Amino acid sequence: xxxxxxxxxxxxxxxxxxxxxxxxxxxxxxxxxxxxxxxxxxxxxxxxxxxxxxxxxxxxxxxxxxxxxxxxxxxxxxxxxxxxxxxxxxxxxxxxxxxxxxxxxxxxxxxxxxxxxxxxxxxxxxxxxxxxxxxxxxxxxxxxxxxxxxxxxxxxxxxxxxxxxxxxxxxxxxxxxxxxxxxxxxxxxxxxxxxxx
Numbered sequence: 001x002x003x004x005x006x007x008x009x010x011x012x013x014x015x016x017x018x019x020x021x022x023x024x025x026x027x028x029x030x031x032x033x034x035x036x037x038x039x040x041x042x043x044x045x046x047x048x049x050x051x052x053x054x055x056x057x058x059x060x061x062x063x064x065x066x067x068x069x070x071x072x073x074x075x076x077x078x079x080x081x082x083x084x085x086x087x088x089x090x091x092x093x094x095x096x097x098x099x100x101x102x103x104x105x106x107x108x109x110x111x112x113x114x115x116x117x118x119x120x121x122x123x124x125x126x127x128x129x130x131x132x133x134x135x136x137x138x139x140x141x142x143x144x145x146x147x148x149x150x151x152x153x154x155x156x157x158x159x160x161x162x163x164x165x166x167x168x169x170x171x172x173x174x175x176x177x178x179x180x181x182x183x184x185x186x187x188x189x190x191x192x193x194x195x196x197x
Contacts, residue, residue: 007047007058015055017109024108027101028054036102037066041073049102056109068094068102 018024031051038047048062069092076089092099163171 007060011056011058014058014109018054018056018105021108024105025054027105027108028056030101031098031105034098034101035062035064035066035068036099037062037069039069039071041071051105056105066094068092068099070099 018028028051032054033050033052035048035050038049040046046060048059048066050057050059050062071091071093073089
């Protein structure tokens with residue numbers, strides 16, 4: 001297969017995933033001879049992904065206009081492969097249907113890193129490494145949640161920049177009560193006005 005030799009390891013990894021996944025093979029068939037350009041912001045890097053004969057070709061240079069251009073950050077690219085493009089980090093131009101197919105293809109070709117590592121170091125070591133990574137990720141998520149909660153509490157309780165939920169609820173109830181009283185008073189005034197006429 002032709003393509004950029006520096007991108008060969010990534011290309012081979014993605015193509016192995018296509019071979020293993022029926023949905024990825026279906027997406028590849030729908031994308032035959034189509035090209036996606038991925039421009040990474042604040043870098044000089046643009047990757048071109050072209051599907052030929054059910055396989056992905058990756059290149060850094062491409063002589064024609066691609067079907068879809070994604071201008072994104074590395075984090076935006078990760079969100080796209082997870083199927084979440086809501087972070088505002090992705091700008092797309094070109095055919096939206098083809099873009100959807102490429103999104104599906106990338107989602108279905110996400111590598112199982114533990115399995116790929118097992119090819120190099122063996123199953124047991126790869127599984128242990130996977131456990132370590134999962135523990136670190138879980139710790140990071142717990143720490144992030146804890147910091148977020150602490151920051152929210154600080155802003156609400158110490159700085160008093162944002163009211164607590166109970167204060168908002170109480171304020172809403174008071175506003176509703178005042179609105180009812182104003183409405184009742186308005187009706188009484190209207191009755192009195194109609195009587196005097």
